[in-house]
Amino acid sequence: MAVITYLEAIRQALFDEMARDERVFVIGEDIGAYGGAFKVTEGLLEKYGEQRVVDTPISEAAIVGSAIGASYMGLRPVCEVQFIDFIACCFDMLTNFAATSRYRNGAGVPLVVRGPCGGGVNGGPFHSLNAESFFLNTPGLKMVEPSTAYDAKGLLKAAIRDDDPVLYFEHKYLYRRIKDEVPEEDYVVPIGKAALRREGRDLSIITFGAMVYTALDAATELARDGVEAEVLDLRSLAPLDREAVLATVAKTSRALVLHEATRTGGIGGELAAIIADEGFEHLDAPVVRVASADTPVPYAPQLEAAFLPNVGKVVAAAKRVMEY
Amino acid sequence: MSKPSEWLTDNQLLEMYYFARLAREIEERLVILFRQSKVVGGLYRSLGQEGESVASAYALKRTDAILPLIRNMGALTTMGVRPREIFRQYMAKGTSNSRGRDLNIHIVNLPGDGANEPVIVGPISMLGDSVPVAAGIAIGARMRGRDLVAMAWIGDGATSTGPFHEGLNFAAVQKAPLVVVVEDNKYAYSTPIAKQMAITRIDERAASYGIPHDLVDGNDMLAVYDAAKRMVDRARAGEGASLLGVDTMRLQGHAQHDDARYVPGAMLEEWTKKDPLPRFRQTLIEKGTVKNKQLDDIDRVAKELAAKEADLAVDDPPPDPVTLTRGVYAGDDFAVPRLEFMASPFRS
Numbered sequence: 001m002a003v004i005t006y007l008e009a010i011r012q013a014l015f016d017e018m019a020r021d022e023r024v025f026v027i028g029e030d031i032g033a034y035g036g037a038f039k040v041t042e043g044l045l046e047k048y049g050e051q052r053v054v055d056t057p058i059s060e061a062a063i064v065g066s067a068i069g070a071s072y073m074g075l076r077p078v079c080e081v082q083f084i085d086f087i088a089c090c091f092d093m094l095t096n097f098a099a100t101s102r103y104r105n106g107a108g109v110p111l112v113v114r115g116p117c118g119g120g121v122n123g124g125p126f127h128s129l130n131a132e133s134f135f136l137n138t139p140g141l142k143m144v145e146p147s148t149a150y151d152a153k154g155l156l157k158a159a160i161r162d163d164d165p166v167l168y169f170e171h172k173y174l175y176r177r178i179k180d181e182v183p184e185e186d187y188v189v190p191i192g193k194a195a196l197r198r199e200g201r202d203l204s205i206i207t208f209g210a211m212v213y214t215a216l217d218a219a220t221e222l223a224r225d226g227v228e229a230e231v232l233d234l235r236s237l238a239p240l241d242r243e244a245v246l247a248t249v250a251k252t253s254r255a256l257v258l259h260e261a262t263r264t265g266g267i268g269g270e271l272a273a274i275i276a277d278e279g280f281e282h283l284d285a286p287v288v289r290v291a292s293a294d295t296p297v298p299y300a301p302q303l304e305a306a307f308l309p310n311v312g313k314v315v316a317a318a319k320r321v322m323e324y
Numbered sequence: 325m326s327k328p329s330e331w332l333t334d335n336q337l338l339e340m341y342y343f344a345r346l347a348r349e350i351e352e353r354l355v356i357l358f359r360q361s362k363v364v365g366g367l368y369r370s371l372g373q374e375g376e377s378v379a380s381a382y383a384l385k386r387t388d389a390i391l392p393l394i395r396n397m398g399a400l401t402t403m404g405v406r407p408r409e410i411f412r413q414y415m416a417k418g419t420s421n422s423r424g425r426d427l428n429i430h431i432v433n434l435p436g437d438g439a440n441e442p443v444i445v446g447p448i449s450m451l452g453d454s455v456p457v458a459a460g461i462a463i464g465a466r467m468r469g470r471d472l473v474a475m476a477w478i479g480d481g482a483t484s485t486g487p488f489h490e491g492l493n494f495a496a497v498q499k500a501p502l503v504v505v506v507e508d509n510k511y512a513y514s515t516p517i518a519k520q521m522a523i524t525r526i527d528e529r530a531a532s533y534g535i536p537h538d539l540v541d542g543n544d545m546l547a548v549y550d551a552a553k554r555m556v557d558r559a560r561a562g563e564g565a566s567l568l569g570v571d572t573m574r575l576q577g578h579a580q581h582d583d584a585r586y587v588p589g590a591m592l593e594e595w596t597k598k599d600p601l602p603r604f605r606q607t608l609i610e611k612g613t614v615k616n617k618q619l620d621d622i623d624r625v626a627k628e629l630a631a632k633e634a635d636l637a638v639d640d641p642p643p644d645p646v647t648l649t650r651g652v653y654a655g656d657d658f659a660v661p662r663l664e665f666m667a668s669p670f671r672s
Contacts, residue, residue: 025467051467057497059490062456066494069460072434072445073468077460093487097453103652104422105432105446106660139652163654 004182007175009149010040010114013156014078016186018048021076024160025052027063028080037082038116038175060089067111068098076160081115084169085129098165099140112159116172117145118210118260119292119308123172124299130209130261130292132237135167136270142191143237145169147212149180151235154189162191169237171210178213194241196248200228203318204248206271207258208234211309215258218314227322229256237267245271246279253284254321258309263291285324290317328383328553329546334613339670340382340402340545341604342622344374347398348601349630350407354414358580362638364416365427370395372543372575373509375600377477378402379548380505380568383556384475387435389443389461391454391476394428395509395574399477403442405431406664407630411637421663423651424643433663437470441665451478452485455504459495462502462565473559475552477505480520481512483529492567496533499564503555504530506567507542509574510595514586527569535565542570543600546607575599625669 004012017024025048026041032055035042045053056063060081067077081087087094090113098109119128135141142164146152152170159166197212198219205215212233219229232248234241249255255275257268268289275287290309298304332340351369358367370377377398381390384403392399400410412420414428421431430446443461447454458476465472482488483506495502508526510517523529530537536555540547548570555566573595577584584592608614651658 054463054498057490057493059456059494061453061487062459062490062494065453065456065487065491066460066463069445069457069462069474070464070467071460072443072457073461073464073470074436075464075467092450093453093456096450097448097457100426100448101432102654104426104430106651106658107432107434107445108654142653 001181001183003179004149005176006146006149006152006178007038007040009153009182010156010170011042012182013153014041014044015047017157017160018044018052023074024076024078025054026078026080027054027056027067029056029058029082031055031080036080038172041080060086061093064090064093064098064113068093068101068109071109071111072107076110078112078114078160081113083127084115084117084131085126087113087115087131091134094135094141094165095138099138102164103140108163109165110163112166112168114156114168114170116175117169118171118173119297119304120173120210122299122301122304125296128297130169130259132169133261133266136238136267140164141238142166143169144191144235145171145209145237146235147174147209147233149178149182151189153182154187155191155235158188158191161188166191169209173210189235192236192239192241194235194244195233196230197233198229198231200230200252202227202252203229203254203256203321204232204252205229205256205258205314206232206234206245206248208237209260211258211260214309214311214314217311218318221311221315222318227318229318240271240274242274242278245274249275249279250282253282255283255287256290256314256318256321257287258290258314260292260309262294263289264294266291285321288317288321290314327550329550335670337608338614338618338622339668340378341608341619342626342668342670343382343401344378344398344545344601344604345622345626346401346407346629347374347378349626350397350401350410353630353634355580357411357415357634363414366579366581367414368394368428368579369576370397372595372599373507373572374398375545375604376505376507376542376548376570376572379545380475380552382549383552384473386440386442388472389445389458389465389474391445391447391458391474392429393447393451393454393477393479395479395507396477397429400429403444404665404667405444406666407633408637409664411634412640415637416642417637417640418643419640419661421661423647423660431663437468443472444663450485450487451482452488454478455488456491456494458502458504459491459498459500462495462500463498466501471560473501473503473556475503475505475556477507479507479509479512480517480526481515483526484520492530492565493533495565496535499562501559501562502565503552503559504565504567505552506569507572508569509572511574511587513578525569527567530567535567537567537569539569539571542572543598543603545600545604
């Protein structure tokens with residue numbers, strides 16, 4: 001098995017799916033000759049031509065709107081939003097049009113919107129967003145965010161084959177930093193299934209995306225003090241793997257919810273509510289959230305470091321839970 | 325250059341009149357149902373705009389795609405949608421195309437290539453969104469090698485939205501087989517056109533996108549047909565998108581609750597005189613080969629059909645609340661009834 005980067009895994013999934021299914025095409029800004037802002041789509045134009053690698057004007061509403069129309073014609077569009085922050089520009093198309101289409105008239109919209117999310121690269125307020133909570137309250141959409149190269153490939157394949165609109169968040173901090181073994185043969189990672197990244201008996205850290213690595217580092221540090229943390233990587237944000245969430249809480253009786261988006265109204269609140277509703281009797285301590293500060297994403301390295309969750313913040317919160 | 329309308333047979337001209345009359349009669353029947361509280365929610369009429377809706381859609385093939393707005397009932401009658409479907413929708417029946425989940429003419433029909441049916445994608449309430457979706461239907465059909473022209477209708481208000489401009493520009497760049505009909509119907513809800521745009525010809529919305537555009541008298545059905553047919557033929561020949569402006573007027577308020585007191589009386593009076601239906605009648609009579617009796621018969625047939633179709637829908641069951649959570653995602657086998665079509669009496 002080849003060891004490849006998270007970014008290469010995404011690209012492989014695009015190449016594979018376009019080869020496997022002639023209905024799949026990619027559409028977005030600067031994705032053709034330039035190969036995309038992060039070079040994810042590099043080489044696709046040469047192999048598949050302008051018909052299936054569609055460079056667009058700077059028009060996110062037209063990208064997603066025309067993808068909806070094309071999906072009605074039996075195609076499977078994969079839209080690239082150059083930075084996930086720009087998904088706000090097609091919010092209406094996704095929430096009002098795509099997400100409601102099947103419910104309204106049985107007209108499925110099998111499209112994928114993928115784009116780089118996340119901070120830690122000093123991208124400032126408009127190139128660092130984590131957008132999942134904007135969409136969590138929209139029935140009809142699915143959302144995934146891989147943390148490994150293996151999942152990046154398998155989840156994108158699953159998203160492209162899914163008959164509903166899927167938002168695929170790829171964390172830009174992981175693009176070239178994460179490498180792991182990825183099979184060349186076909187496989188999918190099913191949407192809606194979390195993965196246990198570390199087993200532990202004392203505390204569950206429930207997280208996803210780049211924060212999986214923060215959680216693992218925090219777990220290593222906690223282990224030095226004799227606290228064994230379990231790390232659950234959600235992988236899918238809609239639908240959530242409620243069974244896996246409740247299973248780990250039943251096992252450890254303590255839950256720490258960790259995400260990179262800002263705290264208020266974040267997915268952590270939903271996870272805490274699920275645990276409170278359905279797992280209350282398992283709990284020995286309150287559920288705590290570790291998330292980014294409730295501010296726009298700041299630019300200066302000193303400010304962004306203060307804004308983002310980190311190992312120290314996770315360890316401190318975990319200790320509060322353990323000492324409760 | 326001869327006008328495309330010169331090639332229309334008497335039978336086709338009568339059929340156009342029938343589709344426009346049927347659109348009006350369906351809405352007249354809906355008004356009755358609305359007053360009986362059988363229509364759920366609002367009723368948005370196309371009074372005065374039936375002519376342009378029919379005449380533009382009449383330029384399409386039966387297998388083309390339409391993206392009508394709430395005021396394009398005439399596009400639906402022209403493409404052969406069975407009136408019962410409209411009544412079911414407006415009365416929120418469980419048998420309706422949206423199974424009671426969505427209102428008025430928000431209906432969808434997505435036949436495969438080769439089926440003798442139109443693609444229909446009803447609007448969502450963010451009306452400008454139809455334009456990029458129409459562009460995608462046009463481009464998607466072309467990618468699949470399907471002979472299809474898409475036609476989307478947009479009111480003057482929705483031409484001020486971002487998606488309208490993004491969609492039109494993208495369609496222009498892609499040379500998509502698309503015709504966008506923009507309706508200057510004088511008011512967007514209560515907002516007059518002068519507060520909507522600083523141009524006086526609505527078709528100039530297309531000027532910066534490098535596509536052909538034209539403005540015609542929207543209450544002259546043959547003028548609309550001629551312009552639409554040229555644009556549809558151009559799109560089908562692979563020459564790209566066009567925009568057709570129609571000068572018309574919404575003769576009632578935004579919906580039944582709106583008494584439209586913001587409309588000057590003289591203006592309404594002037595446009596009522598230009599009502600496209602009596603006007604088209606007059607045109608046909610002046611042609612000499614069509615008789616008043618034929619047109620009277622059409623009026624009667626359309627009225628009777630609307631009443632009969634409404635009766636067929638009125639006792640349909642409402643949706644069952646146990647179905648509430650079905651069909652949000654794929655895979656739970658919640659079937660949508662197929663949209664029914666009806667042949668016009670003018671087609672064998």
